[in-house]
Amino acid sequence: MRLTGIEVRFGGTPALAGVDLAVAAGERVAVVGASGAGKSTLLGVLNGAVPPTAGSVRVLGQDPAALRGRELRRLRARTGTVHQHLELAGQLRVVHNVNAGRLGAWSAARAAWSLVHPQGTDDVLAALSRVGLADRAYERTDRLSGGQRQRVALARLLVQRPELVLADEPASALDPALADQALGLLGELAAGRGGALLACLHDPALALRHCDRVVGLAAGRVVLDAPARTLTVAALEGFYGVRR
Numbered sequence: 508m509r510l511t512g513i514e515v516r517f518g519g520t521p522a523l524a525g526v527d528l529a530v531a532a533g534e535r536v537a538v539v540g541a542s543g544a545g546k547s548t549l550l551g552v553l554n555g556a557v558p559p560t561a562g563s564v565r566v567l568g569q570d571p572a573a574l575r576g577r578e579l580r581r582l583r584a585r586t587g588t589v590h591q592h593l594e595l596a597g598q599l600r601v602v603h604n605v606n607a608g609r610l611g612a613w614s615a616a617r618a619a620w621s622l623v624h625p626q627g628t629d630d631v632l633a634a635l636s637r638v639g640l641a642d643r644a645y646e647r648t649d650r651l652s653g654g655q656r657q658r659v660a661l662a663r664l665l666v667q668r669p670e671l672v673l674a675d676e677p678a679s680a681l682d683p684a685l686a687d688q689a690l691g692l693l694g695e696l697a698a699g700r701g702g703a704l705l706a707c708l709h710d711p712a713l714a715l716r717h718c719d720r721v722v723g724l725a726a727g728r729v730v731l732d733a734p735a736r737t738l739t740v741a742a743l744e745g746f747y748g749v750r751r
């Protein structure tokens with residue numbers, strides 16, 4: 508995956524400005540930076556949700572902004588995103604939300620039928636069991652806690668089995684043990700498909716424990732790009748403006 512000279516403008520000030528970033532297969536990259544630095548916008552450029560106003564994007568050998576229809580759906584099925592706001596349908600049962608991870612690989616008819624009769628439930632239950640929620644499969648999703656819903660979104664990704672994993676603060680509502688487990692699962696998922704993981708993280712210790720490389724953004728620019736083993740929690744806290 509490679510970004511070259513990426514600029515994104517929503518209005519006056521650019522959300523991303525001159526971003527160059529190449530990520531190799533197998534890399535686990537933490538994207539860090541203060542609120543508003545451009546982290547979510549960067550993930551949006553990679554999954555095709557945010558078209559750049561300048562620059563070029565290659566994701567799994569393709570340019571998401573140049574694709575339409577079936578080609579774009581195919582690329583999106585290979586790119587899995589855990590969104591910051593999760594994008595779960597609260598009124599649906601957990602099993603349906605997890606099954607939605609497969610929608611990119613199914614026809615519209617099969618996807619609609621799966622809402623009545625969930626398909627491939629064994630995989631769904633296995634994914635829910637990996638995130639500790641097997642006993643909540645048939646509950647309405649909006650009855651779950653924030654952290655439980657975050658784990659439903661993770662189970663949806665496990666069912667999707669994408670190559671490139673994009674995770675926007677995937678552990679923000681999880682306790683420390685569950686956060687470690689979630690990051691471990693995301694890293695395994697990306698490695699298992701020969702892909703890569705990019706995770707926006709606000710917790711420096713979590714970033715250093717689970718990622719090989721840390722990319723820091725400030726005001727839409729890359730201001731840090733270093734192997735995790737060369738960084739410390741204190742250095743990353745300084746990057747966030749924390750003073751002790």
Ligand SMILES: Nc1ncnc2c1ncn2[C@@H]1O[C@H](COP(=O)(O)OP(=O)(O)OP(=O)(O)O)[C@@H](O)[C@H]1O
Pocket residue numbers: 517518521522540541542543544545546547548549591
């Ligand atoms: N859809 C949008 N329309 C207008 N401005 C936007 C939009 N999305 C993001 N921005 C602006 O782009 C800048 C970067 O936002 P972004 O969401 O990428 O930051 P972030 O680093 O992910 O922040 P946070 O840690 O708070 O989630 C911000 O100034 C934000 O206001």
